[in-house]
Amino acid sequence: MNTKNKNNLWWLAAGAGAFMAARAVYRKLTAYDFKYKVVLITGGSRGHGLVMARLLASEGAKLVLCARDETELENARMELAGQGVSVEVIPCDVTVQEQVNSMISQIERVMGPVDVLINNAGIIHVGPVTEMDVKEFEEAINLYYWAPIYTTLAVLPSMKKRGGRILNIASIGGKVSVPHLVPYSASKFAMVGLSEGLRAELKQYGISVTTANLGLMRTGSPRHALAKGQHEKEYALFKIMDSIPLFSESAEATAKTILDALRHGDAEVTTTLPAKVGSLVHGISPELTTEVLALVNKFLPGEGGIGTNRAKGYESESDLSMSGLTKTTQKAAFKNNEL
The missing domain is CATH 1.20.5 (Single alpha-helices involved in coiled-coils or other helix-helix interfaces)
Incomplete structure (x- = not known):
């Protein structure tokens, strides 16, 4: 040279x-400063929502957590209060617009306008698409599409005047549709499209919208998954994949990554190396991706078992799902109010 x-x-x-x-x-x-900001986290009573709440509390945010289960909410409130954090908890089904509007009105009366909205509430159905009913698709689309619409529209009047941040917790499943998670993936695709469109339109008001495409993480949430077909096998596989460090990362690492993306107003963030590689390959060749996933599907549990009936994850435990392979997820479930 x-x-x-x-x-x-x-x-x-x-x-x-x-x-x-x-x-x-x-x-x-x-960078956006979360201190003294009113932050609403849907699905904030356990799992990833609670982990984000802990991090935001450490930065001085004024937290509001909502979820459907009042006991879980109270457990989360007591934990945070025990650490000297002031937090409001509001029971709310975010798939019901009237409840969402009432919650936002209550927050504005008590704490002031919402500065940061984190659409995190979730549900997951595991099993062959041939065992899924319309009900599973409706539940997923209501929670991952309509619920973020309801919350966003409810906070927009005040955010348009003051600016703000919105974080939509999507998934790699919203970029690559994964076998045996079709209702989940289809609704996450809708969420990604909604989130990207909102970012383009709301920027003029000083509102930054970030889409988080999450890979697998160890939150302990598989216990609340809804499994169909050969539910014990479906659940065990899901829980094992959620537990392996090669495929997943800790809930704390994921939360830190996406909150940093929100802090800096990034358009999109994808977590875990497998998720990043999958998204990249799918972007280059959707056909190759679906062919590979079709091959993977041949090795997944088939139809049968409880068929179109469904069971919660904790109702589907087996020796395999409770083995040493899932130790990290079991520890996370205890830590993150998932029991």
Whole structure:
């Protein structure tokens, strides 16, 4: 390599380094400060929602957690209160627009307008699509599409005046449709489209919308999954995949990553290496991706078992699902109010 080429490479490297340093400084200076901000987390009573609540509480946010289960909400409130955190909890079914509107009105009366909305409430159905009923698709689309619409429309009047942040917790399943998770994936695709459209339109009001495409994480949530068909096998496989570090990451690591994306107003963030690779490959060749997944599907549990009936994860435990392979998920369930 001659001297001229060496000099060019040096200047190129120096320029790239300067750009990265300037970008880091800019992001730090423009980062959103959660301190004293009113933050509403749907599905905030357990699992990933509760983990995010802990992190936001440590930054001084004024938290509001909503969920359907009052006992879970109270457990979350007591935990955070025990750490000196002031938090409001409101029972609410976010798939019912009237309840959402009432909740937002209550928050605005008691705490002031919502500054940050995190659409996190979730449900998951596991099993062959041939064992799914319309009910599963309706439940998924109501929670992952209509619920974020209801919450977003409810906070928009005040956010348009003041600006704010919205974080939509989507999934790699909203980028790549995974076998035996079709209702979940289809509704997450809808959520991703909604989130991207909202970002484009709401930026003019100073409202930043971030889409989080999550890979597998160890929250302990499989206990609340709804399994169909050969439910014990479906659940055991789901729980094992959720537990393996190679395929999943801790709920704390995921929460930190996506909250940083929200802090900096990023359009999108994808967690875990498998999710990033899957999204990239699917973007290049959807046909290749679906062919590979069709092959994977041949090794998944088939029809049978309880058929179109369904069982909760904790009703589907077996020796395999309670083995050492799932130890990390079991520990997470205890830690994150999933029991």
